[in-house]
Amino acid sequence: MYPDITLQAMNKEDNDLGLDFFPLVIPPYKEESSETYCFAFRDRRLLLLNENGNFRLPSLEETGNMDITILRQQYLGELKSISCFSMELDGSKDMGNNDNFGFFVLRELGAILQAPLPLIAGKAVHIMEWDKNTMFCGRCGSSTSLKENERAKQCPECGFLAFPKISPAIIVLIEKEDKVLLARSPNFRPGLYSIIAGFVEPGESIEQAVVREVREEVGISIKNVRYFGSQPWPYPDSLMIGFTAEFLEGEIQVDGIEIDNAGWFRKDEIPAIPGIDSISGQLIEYFISRHS
Numbered sequence: 001m002y003p004d005i006t007l008q009a010m011n012k013e014d015n016d017l018g019l020d021f022f023p024l025v026i027p028p029y030k031e032e033s034s035e036t037y038c039f040a041f042r043d044r045r046l047l048l049l050n051e052n053g054n055f056r057l058p059s060l061e062e063t064g065n066m067d068i069t070i071l072r073q074q075y076l077g078e079l080k081s082i083s084c085f086s087m088e089l090d091g092s093k094d095m096g097n098n099d100n101f102g103f104f105v106l107r108e109l110g111a112i113l114q115a116p117l118p119l120i121a122g123k124a125v126h127i128m129e130w131d132k133n134t135m136f137c138g139r140c141g142s143s144t145s146l147k148e149n150e151r152a153k154q155c156p157e158c159g160f161l162a163f164p165k166i167s168p169a170i171i172v173l174i175e176k177e178d179k180v181l182l183a184r185s186p187n188f189r190p191g192l193y194s195i196i197a198g199f200v201e202p203g204e205s206i207e208q209a210v211v212r213e214v215r216e217e218v219g220i221s222i223k224n225v226r227y228f229g230s231q232p233w234p235y236p237d238s239l240m241i242g243f244t245a246e247f248l249e250g251e252i253q254v255d256g257i258e259i260d261n262a263g264w265f266r267k268d269e270i271p272a273i274p275g276i277d278s279i280s281g282q283l284i285e286y287f288i289s290r291h292s
């Protein structure tokens with residue numbers, strides 16, 4: 001239990017936060033028949049078995065019995081004493097969805113699997129890609145080996161350690177009286193707006209990143225920056241750190257590269273925005289809830 005963690009506008013249970021999951025590097029000893037969850041990905045799509053129209057995670061054994069090559073496997077930890085594994089399946093063989101199984105992108109999982117399984121799937125794909133990207137030492141090129149008792153790869157030649165990379169990014173909801181600042185990137189689908197976000201630079205604090213990103217992307221100053229909550233964002237390895245802030249001064253000016261349009265929107269003027277499953281959607285929902 002983490003009774004002191006208050007996440008504004010996010011009244012979540014332990015289960016939804018994934019607090020029932022216990023990360024480990026070495027599996028505890030168990031009978032071979034013990035229950036397992038296998039998060040097996042093919043091109044970042046998760047394998048689920050179809051049981052009379054209901055999709056569920058396969059066990060390690062069920063995945064092993066399928067006619068598909070397993071490229072790599074990592075133990076992740078325990079969810080209520082069920083051992084969880086990440087896996088990468090060979091993507092070269094054509095395997096479409098059929099009556100027995102299907103492959104699903106991460107964003108679909110919230111509607112298919114119960115909490116906290118979609119969250120663990122995000123962790124699994126992150127670990128799977130780390131496993132793939134650290135087969136060789138980034139410093140000297142030798143083959144790496146798994147380090148004992150720690151989630152790391154070690155180079156036997158030069159000793160270099162490769163930990164899973166997490167790229168922190170800030171996201172900030174900016175309010176000006178009864179309006180919210182929304183902006184769109186040229187990469188968004190047509191009509192979609194969101195709030196300001198960007199990666200934390202090396203050597204920079206998170207709060208500096210908030211002020212800098214807002215200044216760079218829309219040219220305004222902000223005040224009263226407050227922490228809101230965070231969300232792992234495995235596309236491919238981010239952690240989104242959410243804030244609220246108030247407008248201080250300046251005129252909106254967009255750079256035309258990262259942002260091609262931005263403006264102040266009243267609650268009843270809000271265009272298409274990200275879903276509530278993302279922290280951007282939750283922050284905008286938080287604004288709407290306080291202006292109704």
Ligand SMILES: [Zn+2]
Pocket residue numbers: 137138139140141142155156157158159160
């Ligand atoms: Zn090396």
